[in-house]
Amino acid sequence: MKLVGNSRYQKAANGSLLLDYLRRSGGASRRTLARELGLQPSTVTYIVNRLLQAGLVLEGGAVAPDSSLRGSGRRATSVEINRRYGxxxxxxxxxxxxxxxxxxxxxxxxxxxxxxxxxxxxxxxxxxxxxxxxxxxxxxxxxxxxxxxxxxxxxxxxxxxxxxxxxxxxxxxxxxxxxxxxxxxxxxxxxNDANCCAWKTLWYESSGQDDSFVYLLPRFHRQELLPPGYPSVGIGLGLVYNGAIYNGFTHRAGEFRSLFFEESGTVPGQISLTPEEMNRVSRDEGIRRKLVVELLRTLMLFMHITNPRALFVGGDLASQGDLVRRVLEEDLHREWKTLSRSGVEVTVLADAEYxxxxxxxxxxxxxxxxxPRIGGREQDARIWRSLLTNLIDQP
Known part of the structure; x- marks a missing residue:
């Protein structure tokens, strides 16, 4: 998809900027949009008209006059995302x-x-x-x-x-x-599911464009519903660096492997818990503590090297904040004291079910x-073209 020098691309790119501002702000006047996005008022008017025609935005109610802007005194109206567009x-x-x-x-x-x-x-x-x-x-x-x-x-x-x-x-x-x-x-x-968890944090709760964090996703499955012989505990990592999901050279970034896991047979594994312990981990706090120690001890070195802002703990360890805190303060006191000096925080999510x-x-x-980034993922470009068809195809 040719992007450079494409006027339709520029129109749609400006439309994306404007839509993102409206999403974050909940609505704004045309004057506010021009000022905050650094666009000419005529450009904003053109974009808003196209978005109105496409149905992506709606005219909202009147907004208070902006004292920093001169005008005729006519009360401006807000522009808002049309949540029923799709x-x-x-x-x-x-x-x-x-x-x-x-x-x-x-x-x-x-x-x-x-x-x-x-x-x-x-x-x-x-x-x-x-x-x-x-x-x-x-x-x-x-x-x-x-x-x-x-x-x-x-x-x-x-x-x-x-x-x-x-x-x-x-x-x-x-x-x-x-x-x-x-x-x-x-x-x-x-x-990948752990990457999706990182997407959720990045999109809804990010600290900024250059945010970096790790999302730890432990899953406890019911053994009777799994394929025969497969472990009932799965561990995933979602990695975000400089505001972007990190997939690695062969898309294997985030594939967790404990320092204490020993390969045996052909059944995949990630941690040192026995199959019996995995089946009891959701019911036995002692086994859960053993798992948390193993996970965090493995991740300590990684976080020392990469220096993320935070480690988010979700999945089936969400709401286990007291357990994680005890492990950090008692089992991993020295390692955690050193790591915390570098500014890394550990946040156990209260509810990460969805x-x-x-x-x-x-x-x-x-x-x-x-x-869309020039040279970015073609999958993103295909979805972007589909979602913005009405806007891009406007003459």
Missing amino acids: AVIGLDLQADYYKAQVTDIAGGQIAALHREYEAASASFQELLVTVLTEVERQVPRGIPVLGAGVAIPGVVDPEGPVIEECWSHNLEGEHLGAFLAETFSFPVLME DAARGAAAAVLDTLYSI
């Missing part, structure tokens, strides 16, 4: 359950769903169609689905998309591009509000 689906698709969130185009929640199932009950493609169809029914009538983000465990290349390795769904080298294009009427983005689903939707929404 919906986005975020799906957290695990081996034994799914969690989904439907959001409007400003990221506000429309619906949330959670359902368990048996891993071997259907193929991955059949499962994806069934679940997305079920979730799509939660979208209010008259609001189109603009796109869907799907979070799954394992190594994912969003470009194809290609599921390079996913033991929980028994996938390896699975190219899904043609299947998704032929099956769904809206673009579908596939991404973080992966919410982040999967945020990854799609980000393509609407962000200007």
Whole structure:
């Protein structure tokens, strides 16, 4: 997609800037938009008119006069995001359950769903169609689905998309591009589940454009719903550096491996807990403490080297703040004292149940509000073109 020197691209890029400001502010007058975005008033008027025609924004109520600006005294009206323009689906698709969130185009929640199932009950493609169809029914009538983000465990290349390795769904080298294009009427983005959790934090709660943090995603599954012989505890990491998700050279960044894990057999593993301990971890605080010690001790060196702003603990260790604090102060006192001097914070989230689903939707929404980078991901460019078709195609 040629971007340089493309006037239609520039119009849409300015539209993205304006939409993002409206999303963050809740609404603003044309004068405020021109001042805050550094655009000419005539440019803002042109963009707003196009967005109004496309239905992406609405005229709001009158706003108080801006004392810093001279004018005729006529009260300005605000411009606001049209939340009914479209919906986005975020799906957290695990081996034994799914969690989904439907959001409007400003990221506000429309619906949330959670359902368990048996891993071997259907193929991955059949499962994806069934679940997305079920979730799509939660979208209010008259609001189109603009796109869907799907979070799954394992190594994912969003470009194809290609599921390079996913033991929980028994996938390896699975190219899904043609299947998704032929099956769904809206673009579908596939991404690693821990990365989606990082997307949620980055999009909704980031400290700034250059934010850097790590999101720790432990999952405790019911063994009877998993493929035979597979571990019931999975660990993922979402890495954000300089305001962007870090995927690594082969999309394997964030694939956790404990310092204390010893390889044995062909069953995948990440931690040193025995299968029996993993099955009891959700019920036994002593085993949970052992797991937290192992996770944090492994991550200490990594965080020393990379110096993120924070480590967010979510997944099935969310709300376990007292346990994590005791481990840091008692089991890892010396290591934590040294690390905390570098400014790193550890934050245990109170509620992270829908973080992966919410982040999967945020990854799609980000393509609407962000200007595509020259040389950036073609997957982002495809979704961006689809979401902004009405605006870009205006003459």
